[in-house]
Amino acid sequence: MKKNALACIAGLAGVALAAVAQAGTVRDDGLKPYEVVGDIAIPKPLTDKPGDPANGRKLVANRKKGNCLACHKIEQMKDFLFHGEIGPELTDIASNMPASEMRLRLVNPKIVNPDTIMPAFYRVDGLYRVMKKFQGKPILTAQEIEDVIAFLVTLKAPK
Ligand code: HEC
Incomplete structure (x- = not known):
């Protein structure tokens, strides 16, 4: 009897785990789960803690982190002298793009444009030439993704 009860509990646990995996809430790559909607947006924030725009600004400038200025002009960040022009200007991005779409661009822009050269900032597979310590x-x-979004949603060009 005891054995049966144990087997039963183990069986139930298995079913529960399978259900969770199916719902997409368990990942094997250590990243937080997220749902991509319509290949264009991730509507739900990745964390419960609201993003910190001041830290987001630092991450955008930090060459070892976002390094966004390597490719994007942001008028509000003129204090950093250098910026690239490979990507579109982000000075007015908050007027043109909802946070949900910014989130997918940051997490994995290849879902929006398979040929983009913009890096996927929240991904561990499918990256190449990754230094060992970052693998x-x-x-x-x-x-940090949420912090960067909290900063991006402040970017509106003066009208
Ligand atoms: C290596 C260059 C590169 C880097 C670094 C880069 N991007 Fe991009 N980004 C692009 C390009 C190119 C596009 C144009 C769309 C495409 O290629 O799909 C783009 C598009 C975007 C868009 C959509 C803009 C629009 O008007 O449609 C946003 C938002 C964005 N990037 C934000 C960021 C942020 C924030 C960072 C830093 C965390 C960053 N990017 C880093 C190259 C880059």
Whole structure:
């Protein structure tokens, strides 16, 4: 009887785990789960803690983190002298793009444009030439993604 009860519990646990995996809430790459909607957006924030725009600004400038200025002009960041022009200007991005779409661009822009040269900032597979110490880690953490978005949603060109 005892044995049966144990087997039963183990069986139930198995079913529960399978259900969770199916719902997409368990990942094997250590990243937080997220749902991509319509190949264009990730509506839900990756973390419960709201993003910190001041830290987001730092991450955008940091060459070892976002390094966004390497490719994007942001008028509000003129204090950093250099910026590239490979990507579109982000000075007015908050007027043109909702946070949900910014989130997918940061997490994995290849879903929007398979040929983009913009890096996937929250991904551990499908990256190439990753230095050993960074293998298995995304470029930005889930919280850092939310911090960058909190900054991007402040970017509106003066009208
Ligand atoms: C290596 C260059 C490169 C880097 C680094 C880069 N991007 Fe991009 N980004 C691009 C390009 C190119 C596009 C144009 C769309 C495409 O290629 O799919 C783009 C598009 C975008 C868009 C959509 C803009 C629009 O008007 O449609 C956003 C938002 C964005 N990037 C934000 C960022 C942020 C924030 C960072 C830093 C965390 C960053 N990018 C880093 C190259 C880059």
